[in-house]
Amino acid sequence: MFQPLEVFIGLRYVRAKRSNNFISFISLSSMLGIALGITALITVLSVMNGFQKEVRERILSMTAHATISGSNGRLDDWREARAAAQHDPNVIASAPYIRAEALLSAGSATAGAFVQGVLPDEESTVSDIAQKIVAGHWDALQPGSYGIVLGRYLAQSLGVGLGDKVTVFAPQANVTPAGVLPRLKRFDVVGIFDSGMYEYDRGLAFVNIDDAARLYQMEGTVSGLRLKLSDLFRAPQIARDLANSLPGAYWVRDWTQEHANFFRAVQIEKTAMFVILMLIVAVAAFNLVSTLVMVVTDKQSDIAILRTLGITPRGIMAIFVVQGTVIGFIGTALGVIGGVALALNVKEAVAFLEQLFKIKFLSPEVYPITDLPSALMWSDVSSIAIVAFALSVLATLYPAWRAARTQPAEALRYE
Known part of the structure; x- marks a missing residue:
């Protein structure tokens, strides 16, 4: 005979045809509920990961992996600091700004x-x-030419294009016999960039460093150094090591500090979505409680006979734990398969729905990202599967405990 006996009977209860179709329906609903909840959770987290990755890449295309600056906002000995930074094998390139x-x-x-x-x-x-x-050319930013490259939305707000003039007013002022006059200079628009990030396209302009030094009276000094690192994900550690190795007092910041609020908000939102959607899985998992309670009620005589044949209360409990665990395992497996498949093909699925309903989920007029990105992380999948399966096993304990308390004499009284 198949051993152990409790597993054999528990599996038989799962696959056997029941006379009570309502119990079978509830059991199937619990299984599908777990599967659908896991599928939704994996898909949503993958899409959030995709958006986070896409935005991170756009941010890093415009910002440096790390920056070195002075304590007063100026870096007078930037050449020495640059030479020291380039001795670090993790620093690929550097540029003053x-x-x-x-x-x-x-x-x-x-x-x-x-x-x-x-x-x-x-x-x-x-x-x-x-x-x-x-539009235009990046190389047109030559020293002394007073050319300027504007962000797309900044150029639109000023109503200028290539070849137009833009006056730049600096916060500093000149003291003359005629009074205090603002520092200003007219620049020619030689280029327009589109980073895909409104923050940069609306509020950033580039000029040659020599022209900026004249305008802001910073000849011979810079604001800092921008660094490109070999591994952007190790930027915090590399920045700390670099700060400790540089001679003198320097302020070294990495890209995670520059955009700490954004990435913190994304992580909080991801955690909140995980908890909210996991509640759906929990509801489906705890439907197993009602399913197994009805099974226990339906199998009272079977339990009593098994008890009279010598199976202990612990063995009876194990039978129904096996039954609920198998249901939870099948639901979890189906959910993981469905979630992974949908997460890997979410772009095609969204394109099909857009074509079917003649709508655009992410309008290019509103959103900088028009496609629905997805980045499947197996760590998320494993966490979801483990938590969902654990909830399913937990849901079996109370019905199994009730089954173990069944008294054979009471159950067989009217048989």
């Missing part, structure tokens, strides 16, 4: 923005800004 606030004006239109002075060739080694140019 000047960053300051400014008021941009064109005709009657004005807009506030950050003006970033760069060396075009060196900036291309630490960011992908050169690939984001949609």
Whole structure:
């Protein structure tokens, strides 16, 4: 005979045809509920991971993996700091920059923005800004030419295009016999970039670092150094090691600190969605309680006979734990298979629904990301599967305990 006996009977109860079709329906509903909940949870978390990855890549295409700056906002000995940083094997490239606030004006239109002075060739080694140019040329930022590259939305708000003039007002002022006059300079628009991130496209402009130094009176100094690292995911650790190894007092920040609020908000939202959708799985899992309670009631005589044949209360409990565990395992397995399949093909599924219902889920006029990205993480899948299966096993304990308390004499009294 198949051993152990409790497993044999528990599996037989799962696959045997029951006279009570309602119990079979509830059991099937519990199984499908677990499967659908897991499928939804894996798909939603994969889409959130996809959005997070897409936004992170767009942010990192415009920002440096790490920056080195001085305590007063200026880096006077930047060449020495650069030489020291490049001795670190984790630093691939570096580029100096000047960053300051400014008021941009064109005709009657004005807009506030950050003006970033760069060396075009060196900036291309630490960011992908050169690939984001949609009009004009990045190399047109030559020293003394006073050219400026604007973000797409910044250019739209000022109403300017290639070849137009933009006046840049610096926060500093000149003291003259005629009074205090603002520092300003007219720049020619030589390029427009589109990063896909509204924050940058609306509030950032690039000029040559020499032109920025003249405008902001920073000749011979810079705001800091932008670094590209060998492993962006180790940026916090590399930044800490770099700060400890650099001679002098420097402030080293990595990209996770620059955008800490955004990534913290994404992580909180992901955690909240995990908890909310896991409640759906929990509801389906605890439907097993009602299923197994009805099975225990239906099998009272069988339990009594098994008890008279010598099976202990622990053995009776094991039978129904096996039955509920098998139902939970099948539901979990179906959910994992369905969730992985849907997460890997979510773009095709969304495209089919858009074509079927003639709608656009992510309009390009509103959202910078028009396709629904998905990034399946097996760590999420395993966590979901383990939690869902654990809830299913937990749901079997009370009905199995009730079955173990069945008294043979009471159950067989009217048989």
